[in-house]
Amino acid sequence: MKTIKLADGRELVYELTRKNVRNINFRVKADGIVYVSAGRAVPAARIEELLSERAEYLLEAAARLREREERSEIGDTVRLFGREYPIRVISGARETALFDCGECRVFTKHGDDRAYIRQLVGRAVSERFLGLCRELNDEVRRELAEAGLVPPPTRVTIKDMSSRWGSCSYNRGHISINSRLAAYPRETVLSVFWHEYAHYWHHDHSARFYAFVERFCPEYQRWNGLLK
Numbered sequence: 487m488k489t490i491k492l493a494d495g496r497e498l499v500y501e502l503t504r505k506n507v508r509n510i511n512f513r514v515k516a517d518g519i520v521y522v523s524a525g526r527a528v529p530a531a532r533i534e535e536l537l538s539e540r541a542e543y544l545l546e547a548a549a550r551l552r553e554r555e556e557r558s559e560i561g562d563t564v565r566l567f568g569r570e571y572p573i574r575v576i577s578g579a580r581e582t583a584l585f586d587c588g589e590c591r592v593f594t595k596h597g598d599d600r601a602y603i604r605q606l607v608g609r610a611v612s613e614r615f616l617g618l619c620r621e622l623n624d625e626v627r628r629e630l631a632e633a634g635l636v637p638p639p640t641r642v643t644i645k646d647m648s649s650r651w652g653s654c655s656y657n658r659g660h661i662s663i664n665s666r667l668a669a670y671p672r673e674t675v676l677s678v679f680w681h682e683y684a685h686y687w688h689h690d691h692s693a694r695f696y697a698f699v700e701r702f703c704p705e706y707q708r709w710n711g712l713l714k
């Protein structure tokens with residue numbers, strides 16, 4: 487490791503590796519050290535001359551990298567299935583987000599673009615919610631079938647709705663589930679599935695409707711109550 491004193495008093499630390507290359511390469515890391523690889527024929531004085539010329543740019547790049555690392559946990563959180571996950575941004579080339587070890591980990595090259603990070607997080611939430619909805623839909627249909635009640639073929643659509651958590655078009659065999667339910671516990675989402683499926687047998691919200699729902703989902707009031 488060597489140090490160059492700059493005209494303004496600052497110092498630039500670099501590490502030189504000799505390689506079988508013709509040119510000189512500079513790579514700066516968040517620790518502020520410049521990693522130089524240069525051909526064996528390049529004089530040391532020439533390398534220091536080039537480093538001094540580029541010092542401003544290299545120090546700025548190091549500062550940017552450091553700032554990005556410090557900001558890796560952006561303080562934002564995301565709710566999934568009733569749990570709050572801190573969002574951690576990890577610089578990488580994968581451009582994806584996943585839920586792991588109690589965190590929502592975002593791998594991206596664009597760590598300072600918050601809107602884009604939110605988009606990746608949103609995509610991960612949608613994927614997980616879609617998986618849950620498939621599972622719950624199968625569960626409800628299986629339990630109904632076991633009770634001798636076979637629901638018609640049903641198309642389930644997940645979409646963002648502003649005024650309701652779900653709907654059932656019993657004539658068309660179509661159930662809509664509000665994508666905002668992804669923030670709520672599994673049991674709450676299940677209660678919405680039971681609610682909508684129950685409309686195949688009861689088109690209103692009468693006592694008989696709720697008796698039907700609670701026969702299959704005894705804790706309906708408790709879990710669905712979170713939505714009020």
Ligand SMILES: [Zn+2]
Pocket residue numbers: 681685691
């Ligand atoms: Zn209803």
